[in-house]
Amino acid sequence: MARAVVGALVLGFVQHWRHGYSAGTGDHRVLSALGMHWADPTLFAGDWFLERSPQPHWLFDVITWFGMVTGKLSTVYLGYWVLSLLAFGLATALLARRWAPAHQSTATVLVCFLAGMMPWWLLGTGSPLYPNALPVVLSGCMVYLVVAALFTDHRTFAAVAAVVAAAVHLQQGMVLAILLIALAAVRFHLGRLPGTGRRRVDRVLLLGGAGCAAVVLFGLWLRPVAGEIADFAQICTRVIPYHCEASSWSSHVVWAGMSLVGIALLSCLYFSRGTIATWAVLIALPAFGLVVGVVADRWNVPMIGELAQGMNVYRLDVVLLPMAVWGLVVPIFAPVKTRVRLAALGAVIGLGYLLAGSYTFDPRWMFPRPHGGPWLLLFAGALIVGAAAMAVRARKPGWAIRTNRVVHGSALAVVGAVLAAVFSAGAPPLRDFDVVYLSDKEIHDWGMAVRRTLPPGAQLIAPPLGEYIRMASGRGVVADCKNVPYGGDAWVEYQRRLNAVGGLKQCLMKTPGVFFSLPLERYSQVAREFGADYLVVEEGMRWRIPELLGAGWTVVLEPVSMLRNTVLRAPVN
Numbered sequence: 001m002a003r004a005v006v007g008a009l010v011l012g013f014v015q016h017w018r019h020g021y022s023a024g025t026g027d028h029r030v031l032s033a034l035g036m037h038w039a040d041p042t043l044f045a046g047d048w049f050l051e052r053s054p055q056p057h058w059l060f061d062v063i064t065w066f067g068m069v070t071g072k073l074s075t076v077y078l079g080y081w082v083l084s085l086l087a088f089g090l091a092t093a094l095l096a097r098r099w100a101p102a103h104q105s106t107a108t109v110l111v112c113f114l115a116g117m118m119p120w121w122l123l124g125t126g127s128p129l130y131p132n133a134l135p136v137v138l139s140g141c142m143v144y145l146v147v148a149a150l151f152t153d154h155r156t157f158a159a160v161a162a163v164v165a166a167a168v169h170l171q172q173g174m175v176l177a178i179l180l181i182a183l184a185a186v187r188f189h190l191g192r193l194p195g196t197g198r199r200r201v202d203r204v205l206l207l208g209g210a211g212c213a214a215v216v217l218f219g220l221w222l223r224p225v226a227g228e229i230a231d232f233a234q235i236c237t238r239v240i241p242y243h244c245e246a247s248s249w250s251s252h253v254v255w256a257g258m259s260l261v262g263i264a265l266l267s268c269l270y271f272s273r274g275t276i277a278t279w280a281v282l283i284a285l286p287a288f289g290l291v292v293g294v295v296a297d298r299w300n301v302p303m304i305g306e307l308a309q310g311m312n313v314y315r316l317d318v319v320l321l322p323m324a325v326w327g328l329v330v331p332i333f334a335p336v337k338t339r340v341r342l343a344a345l346g347a348v349i350g351l352g353y354l355l356a357g358s359y360t361f362d363p364r365w366m367f368p369r370p371h372g373g374p375w376l377l378l379f380a381g382a383l384i385v386g387a388a389a390m391a392v393r394a395r396k397p398g399w400a401i402r403t404n405r406v407v408h409g410s411a412l413a414v415v416g417a418v419l420a421a422v423f424s425a426g427a428p429p430l431r432d433f434d435v436v437y438l439s440d441k442e443i444h445d446w447g448m449a450v451r452r453t454l455p456p457g458a459q460l461i462a463p464p465l466g467e468y469i470r471m472a473s474g475r476g477v478v479a480d481c482k483n484v485p486y487g488g489d490a491w492v493e494y495q496r497r498l499n500a501v502g503g504l505k506q507c508l509m510k511t512p513g514v515f516f517s518l519p520l521e522r523y524s525q526v527a528r529e530f531g532a533d534y535l536v537v538e539e540g541m542r543w544r545i546p547e548l549l550g551a552g553w554t555v556v557l558e559p560v561s562m563l564r565n566t567v568l569r570a571p572v573n
Contacts, residue, residue: 003096003105007112008089011129012082014116018366020431021131023077024438029471029482031055031134035064036474042456047476048530052493053485054223056170057135074437077133084128087141088112088322091148095326098152099270100333103407107333110411115325117366117418119355123257123294124243124314127321136318139169144322146176147282150183159208166215171315173216175286179319180209183281190277229310231487236309238504239484244309246298252357254298257317259354261287264320266327266344269334283323290316328352329414332386332407338395345387349380366422375421379414386410438472442561447472449560450567459532460567461523463515464501469536478530481507500526516541520551527570539564 015021024032034055037044044050055061063080067073092111093104100107120127128140142165149158162180166173184205236244246254265287271279293313296304331345356372367373389406438444450473454460459476462469467482477483479497498504500522506514516538523535535553537545545566549555552571559566 001090001093003093003108004086004089006089006105007092007108008082008085010109011088011112011116012085012131014113015129015131016433017428017430018116019120019131021078021081021433021435022439023074023133023435024471025440025468026132027134027136028132028437029467031057031060032064033471035061036068038065039068043474044470044476045457046459047470048493048497049476049479049483049485049490053483053490054225056219056223056225057168058219058222059167060135074435077437078435080133080138081131084138084141087138087145088115088129091141091145091322094148094152094154099326102404103333103411106408106411107329110329110414111325113415114328114418115322117422118321118325119256119260119365121242122260122321123254123290123317124246125317128318129321135169136172139165139172140318140321142168143172143176143319147319147322150278150282155202155204155208159204159211162208163211163215166212167219170216170219171312172318173212173219175315175319177209177212177216179282179285180205180212182285183278184209186277186281225486228487229306231491232312233306233309235484235487235491239507241508244297244312244314246294247300249298254294255354256357257294258291259351260317260324261291261320262351263327263348263355264323266330266347267323269330269336269340269344270326283320286316286319289313290320324355329383331383332390332410338391341387341391345383348383352376352379366427367425373421373424375417375424378417378420382410382413382417385413440468442563443468443472445561446559446563446565447474449557450475453557453567454534458534459530460534460536461501461526461530461532462536463512463538463541464498464506465510465512465515466536466538475534478526478532497530500529512538512540516544520544520547523548523553524551524570533570535568535570537566537568542566 033044033047033050037047037050038061063076064073067076070076089108089112092115093108096104096107096111115129118127118129120130126136128137128143130137142161146158146162146165149155149161159180162173162176165176184202187202187205188200232244237248241248264283267283268276268279290313292304293308293311293316295301297308299305328348331341331348334341334344336344353372356367356376357370367376372379386407389403389410392403438447454473454475459478460469460473462477462480464480467480470477470480470483478501479494485491485494495504498507502514502518506512527533527535534556535548537548542564545555545568548568553568554571555566556569557565557567
C-alpha cells in the first residue's frame with residue numbers, strides 16, 4: 001500500500017504541475033449543475049438543458065449534492081480526484097509486484113511519473129490522467145485497477161471494482177462488462193478441472209460482468225440519455241469532430257494515436273504462454289476494436305463508421321493508455337530473452353518517436369516540438385542501458401546486485417531525460433494548489449453579483465463561447481458551446497437555440513464576434529422566443545451598449561470585476 005500511495009503522490013504532483021488542479025471549470029460546467037440544483041433549487045431554475053438533456057452520471061450528481069448540502073463541495077471534489085490517484089497508484093503497485101518483482105518501487109514511481117507525462121489527447125479521447133474531479137477520470141483509473149487486478153489474479157477484487165466503476169461511468173462500465181464476460185468465456189473454453197476434464201465456469205467474472213451490465217441498465221433506465229446513433233454521428237461531425245470524427249484529424253494525429261496502441265501491445269511481453277489469453281482479451285481485444293473503429297470512421301465505411309461514432313469506440317483508448325506506459329519500459333522490466341528485448345527496444349524507440357509528436361490536440365504538451373527534442377535521445381540511451389543490464393542479469397544471475405543498481409540508475413536517467421526535455425522547452429511554473437470550486441476570483445465575484453441581482457429562474461442570452469457564464473451565475477442560458485445534448489429532441493432544440501444566437505460555426509472556429517455582431521433586433525427576438533429577459537454583454541461587445549439602450553434595453557448590472565461584463569434587461573413589450 002505504501003508504494004501505491006507514493007505512486008499516487010508522484011502522479012498527482014506531475015498532473016498538477018502540468019495542468020493545474022481545478023474545480024468549477026471544464027466539464028464541471030456541464031456535470032455539476034444538477035447536483036447543485038438538488039441542493040439549492042434556485043440555482044439553474046428553469047434551465048432548459050437541465051430539464052431536457054440529463055447527463056448519465058447520476059452518482060456524480062449525488063456526490064455534488066452531498067458536497068453542496070454540507071458546504072464542503074471543494075473538499076469533496078478534491079477527495080474524488082485523490083481516489084482516482086490512489087486507484088492508479090494501487091494498480092501500478094500490483095503490476096510492479098508481478099512484472100518487476102526485483103524493482104517494485106522503481107517501477108511504480110517510474111510508471112506513475114511517465115503516466116503523468118503522456119499525451120493528454122489521443123484518438124478522440126481525453127486522458128483520465130487529468131487533475132480534475134470527473135467521472136471520466138475516476139472511472140478511467142478504476143478500469144486500469146480492474147485490469148491490473150485481473151492480471152494479478154485478484155478476481156473478486158476486480159469484479160467488485162468493476163461494478164463500482166460502472167456506477168461512476170456507464171460507458172466504461174459497459175466496456176468492463178464485455179471484457180469480464182469475454183474473459184470468463186475464454187477461460188471456460190481453455191480451462192478444465194484437474195482429473196475430471198470438465199470445463200471450469202468462472203462465476204466471479206460472470207457475476208462481475210453481470211453486475212456491471214445491471215448497473216449500466218439501471219443508469220440508462222434512470223437517465224435515458226442515449227439518442228439515435230445517427231444523431232450522435234451528426235454531433236461528432238458538426239460540434240465535436242476532435243472527439244469522434246476521425247476523417248477530420250490530420251494523419252499526424254492518427255499515426256501518433258496508432259503508435260500508442262502499438263506501444264500498449266508491447267505489454268504482451270510481460271506474459272507467459274499460459275497467461276497470454278488474459279492479455280488477449282483485456283488488451284488486444286480493445287486495441288482491435290479501437291483500430292477498426294478509427295479506420296472505419298476515417299474512411300467513412302458505410303454503417304460501420306457511423307456505428308463507431310455512435311458507440312464512441314474511442315473510449316477504448318482509456319484501457320490502453322496505462323498499458324502504453326508499461327510498454328515504454330518493457331525493455332527494462334519484461335522477463336524476455338535478449339533478442340526479444342532488443343526488438344522491443346527498437347519498437348519502443350520508433351513508436352515513441354511518433355508518440356512524442358502527438359502535441360496537436362494537447363494544450364499542455366511539455367516537450368520540444370515536433371518529436372520531443374534531442375533530450376529524448378538520453379531517454380532512449382537510458383532504456384538501452386537498462387535493457388543491457390537486464391540482459392547481463394539473465395546470463396549472470398550472480399551479478400543481480402550490480403545490475404539492480406544499473407536498472408535503478410537507468411530509471412533515474414529516464415526521469416532526468418524527460419525533465420531535461422521539459423525544461424528545455426520552457427517548463428511551466430508550479431501553480432498554487434487551489435482546491436476552491438470556481439477559484440477564478442473575477443468570474444466568481446461576477447457570478448455572485450448576478451445571483452444577487454437576477455431573480456431565480458431568470459434566463460440569460462449569453463455569448464455561446466462564454467462557457468463560464470451559466471455555472472458562475474447559476475442561471476440558465478439560451479445555449480452555449482459546452483452544454484451539448486447527446487441526441488434526440490434535445491439535440492433538435494439545441495440546434496434551434498444555437499442558430500438563434502449565431503450558429504454552430506462560432507463554436508468550432510472560436511469566433512466570439514459572431515454573437516457580438518448579431519443584428520440588433522435579433523437579441524430582442526431571442527428574448528421573446530425563449531423567455532430570456534437578460535443579455536450578458538462581455539467586454540468585446542461593449543460597443544453595442546449604446547444602441548441596445550436606444551432600443552429599450554436597460555442596464556441592471558454594471559461591471560463588478562475585471563471581467564467587465566454588463567447585464568441588460570430586455571425591453572418591456
